[in-house]
Amino acid sequence: MVIALTQIKGVGYMFANSIINNLKIDSSLRVGNLSNEQIKSIENIIQNPSSSNFPSWFLNRRKDIETGEDKHLITSDIDFTVRNDVEREKATGSWRGYRHMFGLKVRGQRTRCTGRKGGAVGVAKGGRVLPARAGETAEGAPAVEGAPAAEVAPTAEGAAAGAKGSTAATKPGVENKQAPKTEKKEAPDAKKT
Numbered sequence: 357m358v359i360a361l362t363q364i365k366g367v368g369y370m371f372a373n374s375i376i377n378n379l380k381i382d383s384s385l386r387v388g389n390l391s392n393e394q395i396k397s398i399e400n401i402i403q404n405p406s407s408s409n410f411p412s413w414f415l416n417r418r419k420d421i422e423t424g425e426d427k428h429l430i431t432s433d434i435d436f437t438v439r440n441d442v443e444r445e446k447a448t449g450s451w452r453g454y455r456h457m458f459g460l461k462v463r464g465q466r467t468r469c470t471g472r473k474g475g476a477v478g479v480a481k482g483g484r485v486l487p488a489r490a491g492e493t494a495e496g497a498p499a500v501e502g503a504p505a506a507e508v509a510p511t512a513e514g515a516a517a518g519a520k521g522s523t524a525a526t527k528p529g530v531e532n533k534q535a536p537k538t539e540k541k542e543a544p545d546a547k548k549t
Contacts, residue, residue: 366429366434367402367430375402402428416429
């Protein structure tokens with residue numbers, strides 16, 4: 357019985373246990389074996405626990421702002437009421453409202469090392485330049501048949517990029533600094549004297 361009642365949102369272990377003790381229902385009894393009168397009495401207590409001599413400190417919504425009375429909320433009423441409370445705090449511009457607006461911790465917890473949401477904020481590293489595909493120049497223009505890629509005249513895009521300093525691949529006689537070097541330097545012969 358206790359575990360079955362705690363499956364209702366808003367009914368905790370202690371509340372379920374006190375309902376069973378108040379109605380004098382056997383706690384080892386299964387829910388399917390309850391009579392209709394017992395089910396109705398459980399529903400009445402959950403909907404209006406103040407009628408069954410439950411103390412006010414046992415309820416989850418004491419001194420409601422709109423009505424001023426002590427209530428016990430269950431199921432979707434909990435989400436609806438919490439959402440309304442947060443919206444009211446945002447509208448009044450309270451400190452808690454500001455914390456809710458910016459997604460920060462509301463109840464005074466530390467925020468220096470915890471509660472960080474989202475990705476890292478910083479400067480993104482620049483990507484590497486991809487090597488030219490076969491049949492294209494360094495700027496991406498198709499190569500002219502019969503001429504090597506280094507001797508093709510630069511296009512309008514290549515000329516604009518060349519003003520920025522990337523014409524090393526289009527000018528003849530100038531080595532491309534972005535392409536890896538294939539020649540290996542030989543070490544000079546060291547003669548022992």
